[in-house]
Structure formats: structure tokens, C-alpha cells
Amino acid sequence: MTQELERKDKQEVEGQEQISPGRYFVPAVDIWEDEDGLLLRLDMPGVDPEHVAVELNDDALSLEGQVTLADYEGLSPAYTEYNVGHFQRRFTVPNSGRFDRDQVHARLTNGVLEVTLPRSEAAKPRRIAVASA
Amino acid sequence: MTLRSTNPFENLLRLQRDLERSVGSPILGLGGPTAVFPPINVFNxxxxxxxxxxxxxxxADQIEISAENQSLVLKGERPADTHSKSGSYHRRERQHGSFARSLALPHGLDVVKASAECRDGLLTIRIPKSEATKPKQIPVSAAA
Structure with a gap:
């Protein structure tokens, strides 16, 4: 039994002004953590792999995707349920030294941005043997 | 719309404004915004x-489109992500599951010649006008 998808309205980025005008939207995110590290998945429909920017500066992780406007050339809107704009989201990664920043990896598939922050070797959990007396 | 300007910001602004203007124009049997997935925009x-x-x-292979009696049915399923290791979600906002949505097509479209493409999470369906509704030149012959 699968659950039915609901339509959620796209949310605009608020609280920080952009240099350039136009609307930015907040992509929905899943953040998963396991012993290997952090895995983020963000819905960015209409963004191709060439127009994504992922940056980790200290504890600030910033993710941005630009939609391709060429797809709208020659089209005149007749009926609209959603607006189109670039995507942007920022996270604070507390204690980001736990992750190996040289190994941060991003890839975009079918409009979903997947970012992995692998745990640095030093921060990986290890089993501590308990010596019996 | 024609995107003639070389300034990409202007183009984005114009597109956003144009889309804003046509929110909820009732066509295709769509009576304004509803909560049915997926969100759809219709263009001419x-x-x-x-x-x-x-x-x-x-x-592309997770979406099924069928046309019947001037209506178009979109169906699809996005399975939940699976993880091989044990861990936990800090945030879980993305949805998974299935959808089915049908649209009533206006007359004058040739559904048989429709084409669809799914790229970067964007589904585009093109339905051409039927030959009968295209403007035609009618030759006038001189009376013999």
C-alpha cells in the first residue's frame, strides 16, 4: 500500500534579501545521518547538473540551483499552479570538523540534489574493547 | 513569452510575472489551484x-501517461529512499508515494500526436493542434 502524494505549495525564501530581484524558493529536504556521515537530498525540479552550487564554509552549508529559463521560450502561460524560480537553502552544520570537507560530494539526478558529507576518519565511531579483569 | 532580453534576471522576473497573472485561469477542466499532485502549468x-x-x-520510466476520450491521465510513483546502514533522519520534508491526476483536454487538440519528456524532474507534455483547427488557405478559383 503506497501513500498518496500531496501537493505542497512552494515556499519562497524569506528573511534574506538577494542582490538580484526575483523569487527564490526553498527546496524540500531530507537529511539523513549514519555512521558514514550526512546525506542531504533536496527537490530542485528544473535544475540541471550544470547549474548547481554547493559550498561548505566553516559551519555554513549553502546549496543553490538555477532553473533553466530557455525551457520557457516561445510559451505563453494559460493556467498556473506554481511559479518558477531558483532554489536556495542554507544550513548550519554544527561541529562540521566531524566531516571530511575535501570529500564533500554532490550530484543531481532527476531534479534531486544529493549531497554527501562523509565523516572524517578521526570522527568515525569505533568500538572500544572492554578488557575483562 | 519571448525571452529576448540578454539580462537573465529580467527574463526570470518577466516569467514570474507572467505566471502570476495566469494563476487559476480555468482551462483543461482545471478549476483553479487544488491540492492534487503534481503541480501543473499550462502554456500555449x-x-x-x-x-x-x-x-x-x-x-521517465516511473511516469505513465495515457489519453482517452479527450482526457489525459498522469500516474506515477516515487518509492521511499532506502538506506543500507542504520541511522536517523534529522529532517524529512520530501514526499514519497504515488499520484494520479487527470486533465480534460479542450477540443481541437490531436492527442494521438502528443509527446512527453521528463528531464531534471520536470515533465513536459506537448499536444499539437489537430489539422482541422489549423488556419488554412482556401484557394479561390476564377469562374471559367
Whole structure:
């Protein structure tokens, strides 16, 4: 039994002004953590792999995707349920030294941005043997 | 719309404004915004109608489109992500599951010639006008 998808309205980025005008939207995110590290998945429909920017500066992780406007050339809107704009989201990664920043990896598939922050070797959990007396 | 300007910001602004203007114009049997997935935009172009839907995470083979009696049915399923290791979600906002949505097509479209493409999580369906509704030149012959 699968659950039915609901339509959620796209949310605009608020609280920080952009240099350039136009609307930015907040992509929905899943953040998963396991012993290997952090895995983020963000819905960015209409963004191709060439127009994504992922940056980790200290504890600030910033993710941005630009939609391709060429797809709208020659089209005149007749009926609209959603607006189109670039995507942007920022996270604070507390204690980001736990992750190996040289190994941060991003890839975009079918409009979903997947970012992995692998745990640095030093921060990986290890089993501590308990010596019996 | 024609995107003639070389300034990409201007183009984005114009597109956003144009889309804002046509919110809820009732066509295709769509009576204004509803909560049905996926969100759809409908455009006109020279050849006919272009329907676009945001379906992030869907591969082309996870979407099924059928046309029958002037209506178009879109179906799809996005399975939940699986993880091989044990861990936990800090945030879980993305949805998974299935959808089915049907649209009533206006007359004058040639559904048989419809084509669809799914790229970067964006589904685009193009339905051309039927030959009968295209403007035609009628030759006038001189009376013999």
C-alpha cells in the first residue's frame, strides 16, 4: 500500500534579501545521518547538473540551483499552479570538523540534489574493547 | 513569452510575472489551484498546448501517461529512499508515494500526436493542434 502524494505549495525564501530581484524558493529536504556521515537530498525540479552550487564554509552549508529559463521560450502561460524560480537553502552544520570537507560530494539526478558529507576518519565511531579483569 | 532580453534576471522576473497573472485561469477542466499532485502549468505555443509538471525524483520510466476520450491521465510513483546502514533522519520534508491526476483536454487538440519528456524532474507534455483547427488557405478559383 503506497501513500498518496500531496501537493505542497512552494515556499519562497524569506528573511534574506538577494542582490538580484526575483523569487527564490526553498527546496524540500531530507537529511539523513549514519555512521558514514550526512546525506542531504533536496527537490530542485528544473535544475540541471550544470547549474548547481554547493559550498561548505566553516559551519555554513549553502546549496543553490538555477532553473533553466530557455525551457520557457516561445510559451505563453494559460493556467498556473506554481511559479518558477531558483532554489536556495542554507544550513548550519554544527561541529562540521566531524566531516571530511575535501570529500564533500554532490550530484543531481532527476531534479534531486544529493549531497554527501562523509565523516572524517578521526570522527568515525569505533568500538572500544572492554578488557575483562 | 519571448525571452529576448540578454539580462537573465529580467527574463526570470518577466516569467514570474507572467505566471502570476495566469494563476487559476480555468482551462483543461482545471478549476483553479487544488491540492492534487503534481503541480501543473499550462502554456500555449505556436503548435498547440504545452503542459508542464514538477515531478522531482521521478525518472521517465516511473511516469505513465495515457489519453482517452479527450482526457489525459498522469500516474506515477516515487518509492521511499532506502538506506543500507542504520541511522536517523534529522529532517524529512520530501514526499514519497504515488499520484494520479487527470486533465480534460479542450477540443481541437490531436492527442494521438502528443509527446512527453521528463528531464531534471520536470515533465513536459506537448499536444499539437489537430489539422482541422489549423488556419488554412482556401484557394479561390476564377469562374471559367
Amino acid at each position: 505555443d505556436r503548435d498547440g498546448v504545452v503542459i508542464r509538471a514538477e515531478v522531482p525524483g521521478f525518472a
